Amino acid sequence: MPHLRSARFQVHQNLVGSLPAPSRTSLPERPAFQRALLRWYETHQRSLPWRKNGNPYRILVSEFMLQQTRVETVIPYYERFLKRFPSLRDLAKAPLQEVLKAWAGLGYYARARNLHEAAKAIVREWGGKIPRTKEELLLLPGFGPYTAGAVASLAFHQPVPALDGNAKRVLGRLFPEQCDFSRMSAKKQADEFLAGWIPPRRAADFNQALMDLGAMVCIPSSPRCTACPVFRFCATKGKIPKKKRVVRKVREEIWAVALVEKDGKFLLHRKEGRGxxxxxxxFPSVAVEKNQGKRGNSQDPGKLLEKYLREDFGLETRIKTSLPEQEHLFTHIHALMKPYLGSLAGTRPSFPNSGSLRWVGASAFSRYPISTAMCKIAALVGS
Ligand code: SF4
Structure with a gap:
């Protein structure tokens, strides 16, 4: 029955895909693994807003937002962002300030700038159509191997890996030899190995299934192996070596922050550069060294602010009342912010509103992209 054999062979090929020779070692198990994982995914997959209709633009936005940020945190920002910029062209033609405003609070603002740059490049160089392959996507601003693989596979069903933190953990436990992500050199080896396991017609489901398995079953400290659909394929079966807890180094900083008031409005400036x-x-702010002088000393925070405002903004000011201190934790910085109310002094004229300097009433703060840290300061004067 030659036709039956060739049909079976075709089904097998569709499931297994074309593989580099060295990773064919456990070939007979692959379809069984894929079936077990995909069957589980069909009934247990997470309901996430960017998965609803497979729209490539929506997937693109979600992948930028999810870089270094948890799903639960991203969802409300994602929904607001999509309301503000419903299409890639809307995003590409918006001013960067509008994009940063919609992103405010989510942190890691370089992602917003990169997403905006990528949208503009797609309109300019690809006629507004998001490129479909990982290689093409890698040419866009802000795209690394993970984001390119995720968009290519989740939006365009390309059989390429998309290894987020969850998927890496699952694979590292299932196949510790081939997917040892603790070694830098293992990344390429793991990509090649996994490429052979992605069913070409279900690349999006397969990649998302690995991510969901890592998020719900193969969780970091105590994997729920009894509920795992691929338990029988797993090399570690939950026997994972205790990892040394990596303590993230956080730098302590003290910032003096000036709330300079003029006619009921406060001075805001836009920080330039890329930091x-x-x-x-x-609000204008300067770093204050720990244990720096006492009040009245030339190094006290109020004096430092007056000097900074004179030298950088050409403003003579009188920094007066201190307001309650505020704290904010960035990824690597714990900032203790010491806010001060101040007013203009002397006879020098104050500058007009300009591109990067504004006098803004408290009720209008919400129209500007202001970081979460500075929102805490704004709240002190009634925003
Ligand atoms: S058997 Fe346990 S350790 Fe292995 S993949 Fe499943 S949950 Fe993770």
Missing amino acids: LLSGLWQ
Whole structure:
């Protein structure tokens, strides 16, 4: 029955895909693994807003937002962002300030700038159509191997890996030899190995199934192996070596922040460059060294602010009342913010509103992209 054999062979090929020779070692198990994982996914998959209709733009936005941020945190920002920029062209033609405003609070603002740059490049160079392959996507601003693989597979069903933190953990436990992500050199080896396991017609489901398995079953400290659909394929079966807890180094900083008031409005400026909070609007602030002088000393925070405002903004000011201190934790910085109320002094004229400097009433703060840290300061004067 030659036709039956060739049909079976075709089904097998569709499931298994074309593989590099060295990773064919456990070939007979692959379809069984794929079936077990996909069957589980069909009934247990997470309901996430960007998965609803497979729209490539929506998937693109979600992948940028999910970089280094948890799903639960992303969802409300994602929904608001999509309301504000419903299409890729809407995003591409918006000013960066509008994009940062919609992103405010989500942190890691370089992602918003990259997403905006990518949208503009797609309109300019691809006629508004998001490229479909990982290689093409890698040419766009802000796309690394994970984001390119995720968009290519989830939006366009390309059989390429999309290894987020959850998927890496699952694979590292299932196939510790082939997917040892603790070694830098293992990344390429793991990608090649996994490429052979992705069913070409169900690449999106397969990649999302690995992510969901990591999020719901193969969780970091105590995997729920009894509920695992691929338990029988797993090399570790939950016997994972205790990892040393990696303590993230957080730098302590003290910032003096000036709330300079003129006619009921406060001075805001937009931070230029590419560092922390660049592109966002903030109250003028300077870093204060720990244990720096006492009040009245030339190094006290109020004096430092007056000097900074004179030298950088050409403003003579009188920094007066201190307001309650505020704290904010960035990824690597714990900032203790010491806010001060101030007013203009002397006879020098104050500057007009300009591209990066504004006098803004408290009721209008919400129209500006202001970081969560600075929102805490804004709240002190009634925003
Ligand atoms: S058997 Fe346990 S350790 Fe292995 S993949 Fe499943 S949940 Fe993870």
